[in-house]
Amino acid sequence: MTDVATTVSRLAKEEGGRLVALLAHRFGDLDLADDSVQDALVEALGWSVIPDQPVAWLHTVARNRAVDRIRRTAARSRRETDAARQQAVLDGPVLNGSGEEEPRMIVEHSDVGDEHLRLVLLCCHPALDRDAQVALTLRLVGGLSTAEIAAAFLTSEATLAQRIVRAKRKIRDARIPLTIPAQLAERVDAVLRVLYLIFNEGYLSRGGADGPRGELVEDAIRLTIQLRELLPHDAEVGGLLALELYTRARADSRFEGGELVLLEEQDRTRWDLELIEQANGVLAEAMTRGQPGPFQLQAVIAQLHANARTAADTDWPAIASAYGVLEAMTGSPVVALNRAVAVGMADGPRAGLVLLDAVTGLERYHLYWAVRGELLLRAGDRDAALPALLQARELAENPAEQRHLDKRIARIRS
Amino acid sequence: MRYTILLHYPELMAQGELDQAAIERGQAAFNRYASDLDAAGVLLSAEVLQPSTATTTVRAVDGDFRIQDGPFADTKEKLGGIFVIEASDLDAALGWAKQAPSVEWGPVEVRPSGIHFENGAWTT
Numbered sequence: 001m002t003d004v005a006t007t008v009s010r011l012a013k014e015e016g017g018r019l020v021a022l023l024a025h026r027f028g029d030l031d032l033a034d035d036s037v038q039d040a041l042v043e044a045l046g047w048s049v050i051p052d053q054p055v056a057w058l059h060t061v062a063r064n065r066a067v068d069r070i071r072r073t074a075a076r077s078r079r080e081t082d083a084a085r086q087q088a089v090l091d092g093p094v095l096n097g098s099g100e101e102e103p104r105m106i107v108e109h110s111d112v113g114d115e116h117l118r119l120v121l122l123c124c125h126p127a128l129d130r131d132a133q134v135a136l137t138l139r140l141v142g143g144l145s146t147a148e149i150a151a152a153f154l155t156s157e158a159t160l161a162q163r164i165v166r167a168k169r170k171i172r173d174a175r176i177p178l179t180i181p182a183q184l185a186e187r188v189d190a191v192l193r194v195l196y197l198i199f200n201e202g203y204l205s206r207g208g209a210d211g212p213r214g215e216l217v218e219d220a221i222r223l224t225i226q227l228r229e230l231l232p233h234d235a236e237v238g239g240l241l242a243l244e245l246y247t248r249a250r251a252d253s254r255f256e257g258g259e260l261v262l263l264e265e266q267d268r269t270r271w272d273l274e275l276i277e278q279a280n281g282v283l284a285e286a287m288t289r290g291q292p293g294p295f296q297l298q299a300v301i302a303q304l305h306a307n308a309r310t311a312a313d314t315d316w317p318a319i320a321s322a323y324g325v326l327e328a329m330t331g332s333p334v335v336a337l338n339r340a341v342a343v344g345m346a347d348g349p350r351a352g353l354v355l356l357d358a359v360t361g362l363e364r365y366h367l368y369w370a371v372r373g374e375l376l377l378r379a380g381d382r383d384a385a386l387p388a389l390l391q392a393r394e395l396a397e398n399p400a401e402q403r404h405l406d407k408r409i410a411r412i413r414s
Numbered sequence: 415m416r417y418t419i420l421l422h423y424p425e426l427m428a429q430g431e432l433d434q435a436a437i438e439r440g441q442a443a444f445n446r447y448a449s450d451l452d453a454a455g456v457l458l459s460a461e462v463l464q465p466s467t468a469t470t471t472v473r474a475v476d477g478d479f480r481i482q483d484g485p486f487a488d489t490k491e492k493l494g495g496i497f498v499i500e501a502s503d504l505d506a507a508l509g510w511a512k513q514a515p516s517v518e519w520g521p522v523e524v525r526p527s528g529i530h531f532e533n534g535a536w537t538t
Contacts, residue, residue: 174504
């Protein structure tokens, strides 16, 4: 990529969401805002020199393109329809009150906080299905191209484009509003879930090499940082950011030569201490707010792992008790499974197995069987461990995990 | 914008599974709901339907009409009532949908109206 192309791509990702938000708010038309920002980004690719204030430049051009599009639509409708319809277009809400006034220049991010938050909330509106929320958030807030999102989610560009078109149509037809809702907390939860899903999609697919899927990790972190700027007083946003940073800090040591490396066997000197420090600060700040929540608890658990110099230093009793609180809060069987692992480390494999016996609903989840197998193995019951690990192997879909289980099974059999 | 709120719920009343007191509580709740919508100035029309056993379905089959007893779809939850309201946006309409008394018994669908017939003409 040329310097200009790199800069434009960076601007799209870091500033695209704010620009779309600002124009959508101003013109009351999400599609128009998106198209106009795309127009401006395409024009920016023709820069011979990068302007002093590139964001202000993009904003001005996008705004002008939006006005051009409105004029074209109005002209077309003048030709095609009767006078009454024509008047409605000219006087309608699209141009209402925004036709002449000189728009403010955006240079500072804080100038557009409110509009930006409205856009994020809109993209994650519960009236849209989860796939549409993810695609819209990455496209409109995250500034990713349709091709980039399609590559990251292993789907075709046509499918992805269709998904976005349908979501935008629903927003328009059902009139999903661009507002800050009265029940903000509930809607912020939906945003956090979308961001965490994007993060995990990238994290779990990372196989050492950084493809477009791995990039999702950075996209999710960037979007979470932006959300934290918009909602500085929401402790759970901080919790999610800390969780992502701790996880990211260990991501590179999770694979070696394409092979999965378990947490206790990872080379901890490869963990990113700077990110861990950053996460410690974010989490400490979030926890002063006295609003406990599942993301902060998961971050606390990640912190206990991240701050243990060696696997043997891990404070398993503290982790087990954090999982206990998290399980009570969420009722999630996956959390119960993790708690059984932690208790198995803190109080011995038999104690872990007792908890595991109470976990239901995970019979098709490979990690349930892998945990059972490992706990039985540590309890000295090889005969019972083998079928559990074989079951795990049968259910595992990730090739790296399959290879890891094959090795475990081979070792028991030898 | 006009939204139609479609209430779906099991027809316990028709099946004689509700006592008189429960029926009266339900009627009072619907009465309150309609009055609230009306007082807020958003209610355009409201219909609570008779049980689906009173439904007759018309179908055009091979250039002829087929008249059949019963509703179109055989599901546990039947369409039981319709409220047409005027709301500023989907969030406002969802706010009203959450207050429908039948939401305790079955799903409530919120659908934006396309066009409607008023004063002798279709209007948007």
